[in-house]
Amino acid sequence: MMNDLTRLYTHPDCELHEMPRHPERPDRLRSIMSRLTASGIISETSVVLASEVSDDILSKIHPETYIESINKSEPESTVIKVERDTYMSRGSLRASKLAAGACAAATRDVLSGDARRVFCAVRPPGHHAEITAAMGFCLFNNIALAAELALANESVSRVAIVDFDVHHCNGTVDIFKDRPEVLVCSSFQEHFYPHRYLDFTNPHILNMPLEKDATGDQFRARAEREWLPALENHKPDVLFISAGFDAHTEDPLGELRFVESDYAWITSQLISIAERFCGGRIVSTLEGGYDLDALARSVETHMGTLIRDSLV
Numbered sequence: 001m002m003n004d005l006t007r008l009y010t011h012p013d014c015e016l017h018e019m020p021r022h023p024e025r026p027d028r029l030r031s032i033m034s035r036l037t038a039s040g041i042i043s044e045t046s047v048v049l050a051s052e053v054s055d056d057i058l059s060k061i062h063p064e065t066y067i068e069s070i071n072k073s074e075p076e077s078t079v080i081k082v083e084r085d086t087y088m089s090r091g092s093l094r095a096s097k098l099a100a101g102a103c104a105a106a107t108r109d110v111l112s113g114d115a116r117r118v119f120c121a122v123r124p125p126g127h128h129a130e131i132t133a134a135m136g137f138c139l140f141n142n143i144a145l146a147a148e149l150a151l152a153n154e155s156v157s158r159v160a161i162v163d164f165d166v167h168h169c170n171g172t173v174d175i176f177k178d179r180p181e182v183l184v185c186s187s188f189q190e191h192f193y194p195h196r197y198l199d200f201t202n203p204h205i206l207n208m209p210l211e212k213d214a215t216g217d218q219f220r221a222r223a224e225r226e227w228l229p230a231l232e233n234h235k236p237d238v239l240f241i242s243a244g245f246d247a248h249t250e251d252p253l254g255e256l257r258f259v260e261s262d263y264a265w266i267t268s269q270l271i272s273i274a275e276r277f278c279g280g281r282i283v284s285t286l287e288g289g290y291d292l293d294a295l296a297r298s299v300e301t302h303m304g305t306l307i308r309d310s311l312v
């Protein structure tokens with residue numbers, strides 16, 4: 001049965017961004033979409049085609065000089081290196097502006113009441129992109145833009161961003177480090193990329209390092225103790241999720257041991273918080289996840305939970 005309040009925002013042109021022999025590859029989205037189709041998730045939700053974000057909207061979180069430098073960097077052909085781990089090909093600008101545009105539209109639509117829970121199946125990811133720096137496969141910080149746009153709405157005074165990617169969300173922290181109205185909860189493998197902001201302490205920045213080989217049970221225990229009370233205390237008006245799935249035990253980059261049921265658990269917990277404090281409003285976007293099959297199964301679990309879990 002179609003559930004119109006839970007939506008999937010995506011665009012096939014997010015596949016245009018190509019990096020040579022790179023784990024953050026177009027096949028990630030193809031694998032997700034084919035799994036969601038085969039499992040029937042697609043037929044249970046509304047699929048919305050994203051539009052490119054404007055540079056004016058992007059300038060809410062990145063200075064115009066940075067956006068201009070990225071705009072000028074796209075090559076006509078071949079591939080150029082933007083920084084150590086991040087490249088641009090012809091089509092990267094369109095893909096990255098569709099990714100940010102999906103998150104912007106999702107935020108607009110949950111605030112208007114047209115949608116309640118949205119997952120953005122987009123790439124490139126965004127949570128490593130700092131105010132003035134592309135990093136770690138990311139050009140623009142998609143979830144930070146979404147949170148910033150929500151805060152521009154007069155009905156929104158506090159938001160929370162929960163990031164369960166295996167990597168710490170240095171970009172999101174960089175953007176909101178002095179903004180106590182934005183609670184950032186980030187779990188990550190300790191002593192691991194990006195080696196920035198890992199020890200940054202601030203009452204609204206909750207870093208949750210997990211030891212190599214930590215299981216989903218260990219993650220759940222820590223999240224119950226450290227995240228859920230903080231979220232209840234913060235009482236966000238909208239809940240944002242940086243949904244990276246590279247903490248999965250089958251992921252080739254991470255060394256944690258999450259499985260699909262752990263993603264179902266955290267998604268359910270966040271739904272419960274959103275129902276209590278946020279009018280049910282959740283905007284979630286894809287970050288990492290590099291084993292094509294594990295990624296697709298994890299997104300199926302996350303999206304399926306968003307669709308089916310106690311939607312009232």
Ligand SMILES: [Zn+2]
Nearest residue numbers: 165167246288
């Ligand atoms: Zn990651």
